[in-house]
Amino acid sequence: MIEIKNLKHSLEKNTVLENVELTVPDGCVLGLVGINGAGKTTLLRLLAGVYAPDEGTILYDGVNDPQNEKTRENIFFLPDDPYYSMQSTGKSIFNMYKMFYPGIDKEIFYSLLKDFGLNEKKPIRTFSKGMRRQLYVAIALAIKPRYLLLDEAFDGLDPLARKNFRDLINKFSDEEDITVIISSHSLRELEDFCDSYVLLDNHTVQRSGDIADRVSDLCKFQLAFAEEIPEEKLRALPTVSLEIQGKFVRVVMEGDREECESLLKELSPTIMDEMSMNFEEAFIHDVNRKKE
Amino acid sequence: MRSFGKYFWNRIKSTWAIPLVITVVCFFSVLFAIGINNDASELPDWERWVEDIIIVCCTVFPIISLWDINGKRSAETLFSLPVSKSKIATAHLLLSIIYTIIASSLSFSIIYAFVLSACKYTIAAPGYISVSLLCSIIVGICYCAINSFLFTLAENRLDGCIFVIAWQILPTSIIDAIINGYFAVDIPDRINDCLLQPQLLLKECYYKAINAAEAWTVEFIYAAVILLILMLVSVILAVCYFNIFNKKSIHKIGGTSGSVFGYPLLISVSGLVIAAESTYKGSYLLDELMLFWAIIFCILGCMLYRRSVKLKPRDLLTIGLVPILFFLFLTINVIFEQMGVFF
Numbered sequence A: 001m002i003e004i005k006n007l008k009h010s011l012e013k014n015t016v017l018e019n020v021e022l023t024v025p026d027g028c029v030l031g032l033v034g035i036n037g038a039g040k041t042t043l044l045r046l047l048a049g050v051y052a053p054d055e056g057t058i059l060y061d062g063v064n065d066p067q068n069e070k071t072r073e074n075i076f077f078l079p080d081d082p083y084y085s086m087q088s089t090g091k092s093i094f095n096m097y098k099m100f101y102p103g104i105d106k107e108i109f110y111s112l113l114k115d116f117g118l119n120e121k122k123p124i125r126t127f128s129k130g131m132r133r134q135l136y137v138a139i140a141l142a143i144k145p146r147y148l149l150l151d152e153a154f155d156g157l158d159p160l161a162r163k164n165f166r167d168l169i170n171k172f173s174d175e176e177d178i179t180v181i182i183s184s185h186s187l188r189e190l191e192d193f194c195d196s197y198v199l200l201d202n203h204t205v206q207r208s209g210d211i212a213d214r215v216s217d218l219c220k221f222q223l224a225f226a227e228e229i230p231e232e233k234l235r236a237l238p239t240v241s242l243e244i245q246g247k248f249v250r251v252v253m254e255g256d257r258e259e260c261e262s263l264l265k266e267l268s269p270t271i272m273d274e275m276s277m278n279f280e281e282a283f284i285h286d287v288n289r290k291k292e
Numbered sequence B: 001m002r003s004f005g006k007y008f009w010n011r012i013k014s015t016w017a018i019p020l021v022i023t024v025v026c027f028f029s030v031l032f033a034i035g036i037n038n039d040a041s042e043l044p045d046w047e048r049w050v051e052d053i054i055i056v057c058c059t060v061f062p063i064i065s066l067w068d069i070n071g072k073r074s075a076e077t078l079f080s081l082p083v084s085k086s087k088i089a090t091a092h093l094l095l096s097i098i099y100t101i102i103a104s105s106l107s108f109s110i111i112y113a114f115v116l117s118a119c120k121y122t123i124a125a126p127g128y129i130s131v132s133l134l135c136s137i138i139v140g141i142c143y144c145a146i147n148s149f150l151f152t153l154a155e156n157r158l159d160g161c162i163f164v165i166a167w168q169i170l171p172t173s174i175i176d177a178i179i180n181g182y183f184a185v186d187i188p189d190r191i192n193d194c195l196l197q198p199q200l201l202l203k204e205c206y207y208k209a210i211n212a213a214e215a216w217t218v219e220f221i222y223a224a225v226i227l228l229i230l231m232l233v234s235v236i237l238a239v240c241y242f243n244i245f246n247k248k249s250i251h252k253i254g255g256t257s258g259s260v261f262g263y264p265l266l267i268s269v270s271g272l273v274i275a276a277e278s279t280y281k282g283s284y285l286l287d288e289l290m291l292f293w294a295i296i297f298c299i300l301g302c303m304l305y306r307r308s309v310k311l312k313p314r315d316l317l318t319i320g321l322v323p324i325l326f327f328l329f330l331t332i333n334v335i336f337e338q339m340g341v342f343f
Helices: A040-048 A091-100 A105-117 A129-143 A159-174 A187-193 A210-218 A232-235 A256-263 A279-292 B002-015 B016-035 B040-070 B074-077 B085-119 B128-155 B157-181 B190-196 B199-211 B218-247 B265-277 B285-305 B313-341
Strands: A002-011 A014-026 A029-034 A057-062 A075-078 A148-151 A177-185 A196-201 A206-210 A218-224 A239-245 A247-253 A271-275
Touching: A002 A040, A014 A040, A014 A206, A029 A040, A029 A159, A040 A075, A040 A148, A040 A177, A040 A218, A057 A196, A057 B265, A075 A129, A091 A105, A091 A129, A091 B002, A105 A129, A105 A159, A129 A159, A129 A206, A159 A177, A159 A187, A187 A279, A196 A210, A196 A279, A206 A210, A210 A218, A210 A279, A218 A256, A218 A279, A232 A239, A239 A279, A247 A256, A256 A271, B002 B016, B002 B040, B002 B157, B016 B040, B016 B085, B040 B074, B040 B085, B040 B128, B040 B157, B074 B085, B085 B128, B085 B218, B128 B157, B128 B218, B265 B285, B285 B313
Parallel strands: A029 A177, A029 A196, A075 A148, A148 A177
Antiparallel strands: A002 A014, A002 A057, A196 A206, A218 A247, A218 A271, A239 A247
């Protein structure tokens, strides 16, 4: 379990994170979301021990600090753009990590490379960004760390590779009881395989919880009226977002679905359809609402 | 200790090839220089050439060893490994020292053997050679510590290389300016040599020390003091190196190197050296011109440092320091001249 208490971190004079309180249970797959500059990478670097917090604590299993070497043996942090030298090959990178993570599973690594169609003897500089990410994902999964921290995990991956990646994370998370924290802007991908999410905004945790719960908290309706309806009437509703195009209205509301539906029916729309919500829309609404 | 060993071995595996190539290139260039020298009487110079190899090694090897630390992506990867920053810092410093010792010992031994066989007479006693090598290694280690500090002071690789090279050249330039200008006319030129090749003085110390009758000559005291200063400076800077290393932050790496001991001091001192260069020639017009060029140099230096034509108020202080120091020099000179100390 990871516990973050009253965490604060500044980069030079800019406060990036403050009053961050978070608990990540074991075996959880947590999606870290937020707009650019929200502090996702900074939080991951703090969790990996790359940065030391200015204030507050990060505890692994209740006692261990990520600045401690022993704790870090259980953590693997995959940065957004991991380093490789001109001569580096998949094999040489594997051998480097083997020194620090002796439990790394060679069979898993080579079988994943085979699945991804990567040649371990080819210089990494000749790989595309997606291929490089696949290579490092193979290393991360072969290490089987207790805590896997992935920054911009889906960046550069094609749709097929994304699906493979999702399946692999799910499989390893279930089988090896790995706790995964993954930051990404691909919210549709996160929705598919994350148990829970954390929304970082305004330097702190704005919202966190179960992704499915968050999506089900919101309901979206498309309405059509016989005549244009006064905007004030619509604005009076407890909406999260509202789009008006003449006689057509698209509205997102938060709360009990039936209550929302009955409120809308009072406006006597000629057509009223409920539309499905997804996590990406929920995220956009959450961020926009905060700005307003 | 296990994590340190793993990290150290990993760094050796990643960096060994470049030091080897540099050593071999230097080694063969010296051998070539010896080989084309048909006059056996010129061969004693071989020792100076080997010392040049050592100076190259202790300048280049800290840069190679710390190269990945001043790269954003590489530093992020290295700092996320299960090894503490202190151990990483120790490994990088130790690596440059070990490379320097190996390169020095190999170059020294092989070239000595080559010269010995070519000369067909005893060129120097083995005892002298051992002391000479030991002295060179001690000075090499001091330089490794100083250069590691200078490279770590920078936030990116280019600035690191500029700091290391500029601070190698500047102290001798300052001494030059002082010797040729106002102070130190009676101080032997060997101080200048000392800053370039302190190992020569180390050897001198040794020989003076074993010969009690000559031990306390002025030269010996100069040598001892300067060597002591070098060692003291290298120990202080080694401590600063660990301190700076532990404070290195990924978000700053790759950005502007903001340390006061980096560009600001470097630019001011360089400007002063340029301005002071002309003063002993006794032409006021030249003095003013050189001061003008020194200020132009400082402005350009600040632009290079900021990577921008827009300068910050702090840069004006850097530039403004040059005429202030320069006129201070002139004032001291006038006072000393009136006192009859110089010229």
